[in-house]
Amino acid sequence: MTNAMKPAEARKALAEMERRQDQVIEGTLVPNWYWWAVALLSVGLGVGVDTRDPTATAVAAGIFAVGVSVLTVWIAFGGRRHVKVHQRLLGSRGAGLIVGFVWLVVGGTLGLAYVLEAANVEYAATLSTLACAIALVVGGPALMRRLRGIMRRQAGGG
Amino acid sequence: MVTPRFDELIHARTRLSIVALLGAADWAEFRFIRESLGISDSVLSKQLTLLENAGYVKIRKAFVGKRPRTWVKLSPTGRVAFEGHVRKLQEIALQGGTSLARDDGTTITADPPGPPERSTASSPGGDARA
Numbered sequence: 001m002t003n004a005m006k007p008a009e010a011r012k013a014l015a016e017m018e019r020r021q022d023q024v025i026e027g028t029l030v031p032n033w034y035w036w037a038v039a040l041l042s043v044g045l046g047v048g049v050d051t052r053d054p055t056a057t058a059v060a061a062g063i064f065a066v067g068v069s070v071l072t073v074w075i076a077f078g079g080r081r082h083v084k085v086h087q088r089l090l091g092s093r094g095a096g097l098i099v100g101f102v103w104l105v106v107g108g109t110l111g112l113a114y115v116l117e118a119a120n121v122e123y124a125a126t127l128s129t130l131a132c133a134i135a136l137v138v139g140g141p142a143l144m145r146r147l148r149g150i151m152r153r154q155a156g157g158g
Numbered sequence: 159m160v161t162p163r164f165d166e167l168i169h170a171r172t173r174l175s176i177v178a179l180l181g182a183a184d185w186a187e188f189r190f191i192r193e194s195l196g197i198s199d200s201v202l203s204k205q206l207t208l209l210e211n212a213g214y215v216k217i218r219k220a221f222v223g224k225r226p227r228t229w230v231k232l233s234p235t236g237r238v239a240f241e242g243h244v245r246k247l248q249e250i251a252l253q254g255g256t257s258l259a260r261d262d263g264t265t266i267t268a269d270p271p272g273p274p275e276r277s278t279a280s281s282p283g284g285d286a287r288a
Contacts, residue, residue, distance in 0.1 A: 005164070005250050007250055007251050007253075010247040010248075010250035010251040011251045013169065013174060013247050014244070014247050014248065014251060016171075016174060016175060016178065017174065017178035017181070017244065017247075018178075019178075020175050020178035020179040020182070020194065020195075021178060021179070021181065021182035023179060023194045024179055024182035024183045024186070025182065027190065027194075082186065082187040082189060082190035083183050083185070083186040083187065083190045084183060084184040084185055084186075085182060085183060085184065086181070086182055086183055086184050087184065089182060151182075155181075155182050
């Protein structure tokens, strides 16, 4: 029994494999709207804190906590959770990037808020959460692009 | 390092897509695979049964609430076979044709290296995309 495997056929099969791997990777990445939603919730929290009214602050904090939790749990485990990317694809570098981004945004926001507050800047919380929102809206999709690149390279490595 | 090995079970078009998809995943839901590939329940079930019988995939069924859900993952055997198959395809794409030794002892004839096509396709993440 004989047959021929042409290079073009092999390349076509490899391209098909890559397309399917991309579907898994895309199914894992956080969509852009998530960053916008968390950014809006953050600014809402900042505005609530700047009212200096305990009730408004508590309500804003509650909405922020519940909103971010629900969104994050839904993204991680809920309706989108139909596939889990192989851990080899993300690797320690990808995981490190995610943790680093979270720490940078949270730490940066808190740090900026304290600095502005210490400098007696008006609306320190609103300004710092605005900076946080910009970091999320710009940095979130950038992080996803970076993770996509890492996972594609890892997938290509077989 | 995985040994390059052509796997005819995997190479069939639909199974190639299924295994490639599972190769990038820890696990995937039946529904995700079906929708990603745009195939019917029955076609996917048939192909998964073949792969399961070969020991290439593991299938787990359970109820989430009242809904039956099915999860599929590559077995360690399936992952080795998949990675070996990818390596073999990469070799062929790089070398411009090669001979393939089959399990039944027959040979797949080599393509003579013809005029250089695109010879830089070294991985699924490389030029094979084009």
